[in-house]
Amino acid sequence: MIKNFLEGLCQVLRVLVGALIAVLIIPVAMQVLARYTGIIPVYLWTEELANFIFVWVVMLGSMIAVWEGTHFDVLVFPEATSRWGMLLQKGFVLIMVSAFALLFAWYGIGYAKFGSIQSSVMLQANLLFTYITVPLAGFVWSAFSLYHLWEVIQTFRESGHASQ
Known part of the structure; x- marks a missing residue:
């Protein structure tokens, strides 16, 4: 049940x-288009919006990577073969990820509270929108x-x- 919920969250x-x-x-x-063609005027708010969206993409992507086990995990020692070795190796990494x-x-x-008292320059958007990530x-x-x-x-x- 918990796995289904977390997998559903990851799918969202x-x-x-x-x-x-x-x-x-x-x-x-x-x-x-604005910078290289001159077809449209230079809108400064587009850069801010792109930055805000990019922050969200990075943070959401890192959440997905933690679920899939492809983030925050560097193999320093050879893959453990014993039960205890696998528990210690994988457990240590997951405890460190959880602590972080x-x-x-x-x-x-x-x-995020600090961000809630600030506004972006061009969009005048509350920075909580970005800091909450x-x-x-x-x-x-x-x-x-x-x-x-x-x-x-x-x-x-x-x-x-199984081994007993």
Whole structure:
């Protein structure tokens, strides 16, 4: 049930990233047309909008990468072959990702509060819109990594029962 919910959340994130990349094409195309062809005037708000969208794409993409296990994981030692080795190797990485994620979430709340009292120069948009990605990413990273840690522990337990 939890896995289905988290997989569904990740699927929503994938759709959002795809939609945001499609939307990102508009302000970037406007910038290119304005700068290199002169067909349209230079709109400064397009650069701000592109930056805001890009921040969201990066943070949502990092959430997806944590779910898929393709982010924050560097193989320093050879892949473990024993039950205990796999538990320690994968468990350590997931605990570190979870700790980092919880720090991001905790300190990201203050960061988002700081952003809520600021406005962008051209769009006059509240910067909370962008700053909120930090604690949001922290909470989602922690949920995903803690679930994967639980899966690693379950795999360890099941492999122990199978060998007995």
